[in-house]
Amino acid sequence: MTMHSGRGFAAINYPIGMNLGGDPSQALVHSNPDGKFMVTLSSIDLGQGMKSVTRQIAAEALGIPVEDVYVDTADSDTGPHCMGSFASRGTHRVGNAVIAAATEARGVMLDAAAEELEVNPEDLETDGRGNIHVKGAPSRSITSAEACGAAQFKQGKTVSGRGIFLIPTSDVNPETGEMTPVSCFAHAALVVDIEVDDETGEVLVKDMQSAYEVGRALNPKLVEQQLIGGAWMGMSHALYETTEPHYPERDNGPVDFNEYLMPGPGNVVPHHISVLERPAPDAPFGGKGPGEMCANPVLPAMANAVYNAVGVRVDELPITPEKILRGIKANGGARPQGRPGQH
Amino acid sequence: MSKVPVQLTLNGSDRSVFVDPGQNLLDVLRRSLGDLTPKYGCGQGTCGCCTVMIDGETRLSCLTLAESVDGCSVETVAGIGEGAQLHELQTAFMEHFAAQCGFCTTGMLMSAKHLLDNNPSPTRDDVVEAISGNICRCTGYEPIINAILDVAARRGSGRHTS
Ligand code: FES
Ligand code: FES
Numbered sequence: 001m002t003m004h005s006g007r008g009f010a011a012i013n014y015p016i017g018m019n020l021g022g023d024p025s026q027a028l029v030h031s032n033p034d035g036k037f038m039v040t041l042s043s044i045d046l047g048q049g050m051k052s053v054t055r056q057i058a059a060e061a062l063g064i065p066v067e068d069v070y071v072d073t074a075d076s077d078t079g080p081h082c083m084g085s086f087a088s089r090g091t092h093r094v095g096n097a098v099i100a101a102a103t104e105a106r107g108v109m110l111d112a113a114a115e116e117l118e119v120n121p122e123d124l125e126t127d128g129r130g131n132i133h134v135k136g137a138p139s140r141s142i143t144s145a146e147a148c149g150a151a152q153f154k155q156g157k158t159v160s161g162r163g164i165f166l167i168p169t170s171d172v173n174p175e176t177g178e179m180t181p182v183s184c185f186a187h188a189a190l191v192v193d194i195e196v197d198d199e200t201g202e203v204l205v206k207d208m209q210s211a212y213e214v215g216r217a218l219n220p221k222l223v224e225q226q227l228i229g230g231a232w233m234g235m236s237h238a239l240y241e242t243t244e245p246h247y248p249e250r251d252n253g254p255v256d257f258n259e260y261l262m263p264g265p266g267n268v269v270p271h272h273i274s275v276l277e278r279p280a281p282d283a284p285f286g287g288k289g290p291g292e293m294c295a296n297p298v299l300p301a302m303a304n305a306v307y308n309a310v311g312v313r314v315d316e317l318p319i320t321p322e323k324i325l326r327g328i329k330a331n332g333g334a335r336p337q338g339r340p341g342q343h
Numbered sequence: 344m345s346k347v348p349v350q351l352t353l354n355g356s357d358r359s360v361f362v363d364p365g366q367n368l369l370d371v372l373r374r375s376l377g378d379l380t381p382k383y384g385c386g387q388g389t390c391g392c393c394t395v396m397i398d399g400e401t402r403l404s405c406l407t408l409a410e411s412v413d414g415c416s417v418e419t420v421a422g423i424g425e426g427a428q429l430h431e432l433q434t435a436f437m438e439h440f441a442a443q444c445g446f447c448t449t450g451m452l453m454s455a456k457h458l459l460d461n462n463p464s465p466t467r468d469d470v471v472e473a474i475s476g477n478i479c480r481c482t483g484y485e486p487i488i489n490a491i492l493d494v495a496a497r498r499g500s501g502r503h504t505s
Pocket of ligand 2: 443445446448479480481
């Protein structure tokens, strides 16, 4: 038995949102009389942080503290329509809808404040700490809670806003094939180091190094969390997981966790992540979101690493020991490819 | 079939409940006793979401006959903190972002608590072993392992206050 080390690299562009557009998301924002704002959505927080990030976005757009914003989401009986949490679209699509709704609500809040302060709404600004004051004259101020209270109890105004963000469907030009498939891309590059056992075909993942470009990381800790977990899923898809091991035959697939193979806490791989920020112009405060991309580069990088280690090109996922061993056998033995500069 | 009376201590309180013969403890905790912290993931002992402690030992409540806990002490995540005061493991899970969807979290916390109750200075391998029956689909485990090791380290260095 010999262990062969291999290194694989992959770089990807990942489109944000549905490939040909036509995927709207909506948001409603309203204030309660105490100046706390409610953001109503139908977008699901799967654990990726949708509620946290839409709360931040709403607070920023309203100009009030994040503590004063609540997000009520995932109830399609009460929330406005959303296409859903998929295609890495949440931060971008929903975030833009939230900005639109919050901007409209902010306008009403400033109108109400202007009426109370007897000034022009254009002359007002928010300090992000719950105060609205006249530009250049911070002493002429009113709290956002007072402004919202006055709107609802004196002036008879709802402090509310509606938002929708839609990338229209892009039809393919039948003559040229031209289309506008997406609004923006996120990017990633990943290097994985592995060892392959040429007797058992088993892959030992040693280390991952990656760089992810996600637009602005609106909540850096959530981004990091999602990248760590997502890359682990990528490793799992690359080496372990499948519901149809004999595809296209659907027989003998796993039916429960006893048979469905996935890595456990003993298979954690050291992973060094760099997050690069290139704010996207059409994204909410520049944030595109890591989404599905956090898993994707691991798969091609792993396939390349296996080839580098033993010279076997596995083009079906997952890359199981059986497939690797069959490849080694067909080649008449392991054929380590080496690396530039290595002998 | 007639119901069976079961008396148990749930997180320190005496509770009595009628259960169906053959009913599992997870079902009784969630439906009859109103403790929703243990989760139903698989119902067949493979995911660990339903982990509770029975007389100080971790058990999968989906595979435990409710009748069998008559006279036992059952602990769940609902009882590990005190009122609004979170358990230090809960705090560490928050600080390390060790929960995303949160579905595995209560089971993880019970496995982690059992480990630290019995082994105050676990190695990383001990932690891995302790949570190896708990599946997490979101975090990649690393933040969970780090959170548990962090609590052990803090306790060891005397910075533990509660
Ligand atoms: S629900 Fe008990 S182990 Fe999955
Ligand atoms: S946080 Fe989602 S399963 Fe662990």
